[in-house]
Amino acid sequence: xxxxxxxxxxxxxxxxxxxxxxxxxxxxxxxxxxxxxxxxxxxxxxxxxxxxxxxxxxxxxxxxxxxxxxxxxxxxxxxxxxxxxxxxxxxxxxxxxxxxxxxxxxxxxxxxxxxxxxxxxxxxxxxxxxxxxxxxxxxxxxxxxxxxxxxxxxxxxxxxxxxxxxxxxxxxxxxxxxxxxxxxxxxxxxxxxxxxxxxxxxxxxxxxxxxxxxxxxxxxxxxxxxxxxxxxxxxxxxxxxxxxxxxxxxxxxxxxxxxxxxxxxxxxxxxxxxxxxxxxxxxxxxxxxxxxxxxxxxxxxxxxxxxxxxx
Amino acid sequence: xxxxxxxxxxxxxxxxxxxxxxxxxxxxxxxxxxxxxxxxxxxxxxxxxxxxxxxxxxxxxxxxxxxxxxxxxxxxxxxxxxxxxxxxxxxxxxxxxxxxxxxxxxxxxxxxxxxxxxxxxxxxxxxxxxxxxxxxxxxxxxxxxxxxxxxxxxxxxxxxxxxxxxxxxxxxxxxxxxxxxxxxxxxxxxxxxxxxxxxxxxxxxxxxxxxxxxxxxxxxxxxxxxxxxxxxxxxxxxxxxxxxxxxxxxxxxxxxxxxxxxxxxxxxxxxxxxxxxxxxxxxxxxxxxxxxxxxxxxxxxxxxxxxxxxxxxxxxxxxxxxxxxxxxxxxxxxxxxxxxxxxxxxxxxxxxxxxxxxxxxxxxxxxxxxxxxxxxxxxxxxxxxxxxxxxxxxxxxxxxxxxxxxxxxxxxxxxxxxxxxx
Numbered sequence: 001x002x003x004x005x006x007x008x009x010x011x012x013x014x015x016x017x018x019x020x021x022x023x024x025x026x027x028x029x030x031x032x033x034x035x036x037x038x039x040x041x042x043x044x045x046x047x048x049x050x051x052x053x054x055x056x057x058x059x060x061x062x063x064x065x066x067x068x069x070x071x072x073x074x075x076x077x078x079x080x081x082x083x084x085x086x087x088x089x090x091x092x093x094x095x096x097x098x099x100x101x102x103x104x105x106x107x108x109x110x111x112x113x114x115x116x117x118x119x120x121x122x123x124x125x126x127x128x129x130x131x132x133x134x135x136x137x138x139x140x141x142x143x144x145x146x147x148x149x150x151x152x153x154x155x156x157x158x159x160x161x162x163x164x165x166x167x168x169x170x171x172x173x174x175x176x177x178x179x180x181x182x183x184x185x186x187x188x189x190x191x192x193x194x195x196x197x198x199x200x201x202x203x204x205x206x207x208x209x210x211x212x213x214x215x216x217x218x219x220x221x222x223x224x225x226x227x228x229x230x231x232x233x234x235x236x237x238x239x240x241x242x243x244x245x246x247x248x249x250x251x252x253x254x255x256x257x258x259x260x261x262x263x264x265x266x267x268x269x270x271x272x273x274x275x276x277x278x279x280x281x282x283x284x285x286x287x288x289x290x291x292x293x294x295x296x297x298x299x300x301x302x303x304x305x306x307x308x309x310x311x
Numbered sequence: 312x313x314x315x316x317x318x319x320x321x322x323x324x325x326x327x328x329x330x331x332x333x334x335x336x337x338x339x340x341x342x343x344x345x346x347x348x349x350x351x352x353x354x355x356x357x358x359x360x361x362x363x364x365x366x367x368x369x370x371x372x373x374x375x376x377x378x379x380x381x382x383x384x385x386x387x388x389x390x391x392x393x394x395x396x397x398x399x400x401x402x403x404x405x406x407x408x409x410x411x412x413x414x415x416x417x418x419x420x421x422x423x424x425x426x427x428x429x430x431x432x433x434x435x436x437x438x439x440x441x442x443x444x445x446x447x448x449x450x451x452x453x454x455x456x457x458x459x460x461x462x463x464x465x466x467x468x469x470x471x472x473x474x475x476x477x478x479x480x481x482x483x484x485x486x487x488x489x490x491x492x493x494x495x496x497x498x499x500x501x502x503x504x505x506x507x508x509x510x511x512x513x514x515x516x517x518x519x520x521x522x523x524x525x526x527x528x529x530x531x532x533x534x535x536x537x538x539x540x541x542x543x544x545x546x547x548x549x550x551x552x553x554x555x556x557x558x559x560x561x562x563x564x565x566x567x568x569x570x571x572x573x574x575x576x577x578x579x580x581x582x583x584x585x586x587x588x589x590x591x592x593x594x595x596x597x598x599x600x601x602x603x604x605x606x607x608x609x610x611x612x613x614x615x616x617x618x619x620x621x622x623x624x625x626x627x628x629x630x631x632x633x634x635x636x637x638x639x640x641x642x643x644x645x646x647x648x649x650x651x652x653x654x655x656x657x658x659x660x661x662x663x664x665x666x667x668x669x670x671x672x673x674x675x676x677x678x679x680x681x682x683x684x685x686x687x688x689x690x691x692x693x694x695x696x697x698x699x700x701x702x703x704x705x706x707x708x709x710x711x712x713x714x715x716x717x718x719x720x721x722x723x724x725x726x727x728x729x730x731x732x733x
Binding site for chain 1: 497498499501502503504505506508510574575616619620621622623624
């Protein structure tokens with residue numbers, strides 16, 4: 001697969017055929033994960049820096065495992081309590097890390113645009129593992145891959161995103177990715193959690209969850225940050241759960257065989273019914289394993305094709 | 312012995328003229344004696360910038376009074392006003408005097424520096440600053456610029472108290488509760504980039520409040536850096552009703568939209584944030600029609616390293632003194648403004664609002680003028696800009712026109728007299 005990208009900053013930069021090729025490739029890598037010996041020497045001698053300036057369990061572990069299964073070395077930066085937590089010395093941190101000669105830096109940062117900023121400053125590959133409210137491209141790719149394996153093609157499919165769209169990098173990246181693949185995307189959220197100029201996006205917006213669920217093929221619940229209530233965007237968590245919490249009956253309104261997704265971590269009983277999360281219609285754990293395959297694919301593409309071209 | 316100088320064959324509002332100076336005064340501006348020779352340099356009165364941040368005392372790594380005045384001199388200004396959000400804040404006579412002393416030592420010929428005193432003590436928005444003391448030591452106006460006055464009662468009392476001191480109030484219009492940590496205008500761009508947006512009503516709500524206060528009290532108020540269409544419409548309404556309100560905008564709001572932020576460019580981050588194409592259209596029309604009275608730079612220099620951070624962390628502001636006239640001249644070339652508009656917006660308008668003398672090229676007027684070559688161009692770079700702040704979206708871009716001479720009271724602030732001086 002031809003891979004002309006130096007960095008992965010947002011889904012924006014990928015074409016739909018690149019995304020589909022990536023999914024095909026990811027299927028090969030997924031096979032490695034089910035072997036008895038889950039390791040190949042593909043990226044031996046390559047090093048990947050994990051720069052996580054925001055708390056993260058699954059994404060960080062997922063990148064770490066993905067790199068190690070391909071025999072790349074990984075290095076994590078402890079950022080808690082460091083000045084980086086405040087985002088103040090990102091340029092210096094970046095230059096310092098670059099001087100340590102990594103082949104790629106995976107960055108998670110609380111500021112929108114932090115990955116773009118680092119990509120402009122540094123010549124090694126930057127993989128955005130989530131920046132502020134802006135983008136989380138590997139999450140969107142793993143969501144897409146999860147459904148790619150299930151569906152035969154993306155045409156005539158409908159995906160519903162429920163929850164805090166305004167403050168969600170997952171929502172932004174999912175919308176970009178699925179719209180690119182020809183999926184019709186619906187959103188359901190209170191107006192206080194929607195971007196003000198949502199009419200510019202390729203989505204249809206619903207305020208009633210029953211109505212939104214009718215005839216959809218998949219529903220992605222988004223995590224509700226519990227502090228949204230304190231900042232005056234919601235009257236109470238209980239009211240949110242009543243209006244926007246996903247339950248079994250919603251799935252009955254959807255198309256037969258419809259699935260439930262959640263990027264995690266979940267607030268059981270708030271945005272998703274606890275039982276539904278563990279139900280057979282839930283893809284939540286498939287998303288986690290798809291994530292490793294997608295990240296192996298990306299690391300492979302960045303650490304073989306681009307670096308070869310650079311030299 | 313009185314010194315008499317004649318600058319020959321210069322262009323004043325489209326006509327070739329000779330300008331006669333008598334020491335520090337204009338003696339006469341008359342049609343040129345010799346037709347044909349020269350006639351390329353444009354004559355303008357010295358500009359007045361009523362809105363700058365010179366950062367001294369306290370943040371001299373961004374700018375100081377000497378470097379700010381040097382930028383003003385080469386930018387064509389004969390007088391500038393500087394805001395009070397220094398560290399410590401300019402809310403005591405000691406700070407005002409220190410600013411004036413520093414300016415007089417660094418640039419004895421000018422440009423003249425007129426400090427704007429703090430409206431509230433420490434700019435905290437709680438109690439009035441000692442306005443009488445500040446006025447007596449040289450403050451020309453009062454403002455809480457940088458920190459919006461949320462308390463409408465304090466705003467009212469400031470207007471009333473300063474009115475007796477004959478010092479105008481300049482208000483930075485922003486309802487901070489609508490813009491917590493806002494980075495760019497709220498709109499498709501903020502939605503796409505995942506940035507906190509500043510809604511346009513954040514400015515216009517405060518504009519409406521100030522207009523209603525000015526109307527109720529019948530006391531003037533000057534509105535700083537107006538950036539949105541709704542604000543323009545409110546000011547238009549107020550002026551039609553005879554409310555004593557005046558308003559400024561900046562070259563960047565007449566030239567650029569939020570698209571300048573592109574993919575997170577901190578050089579285009581400014582407060583209020585750059586607006587939409589519709590805002591630019593409204594502001595251009597308002598500047599032509601006099602709804603917007605004047606232009607100002609809102610010169611906000613920052614050190615390069617301070618802007619080399621992710622956009623949300625970058626400080627607000629555009630460095631403007633070096634580029635103001637060239638950017639404005641670009642608007643004249645585009646046909647947005649006439650030369651007459653330029654003179655009103657950059658000289659006679661601010662002189663009227665802040666009670667400064669201005670050069671109308673009538674006999675006895677102060678010889679505050681500049682010569683501008685519209686055929687040349689220049690490029691603001693880290694080296695060519697005299698301000699310590701290189702933070703402008705037009706950095707390293709060629710701009711039209713070049714200042715050849717800037718004089719205040721007949722003394723050269725920048726450049727030199729052309730040949731052909733008698």
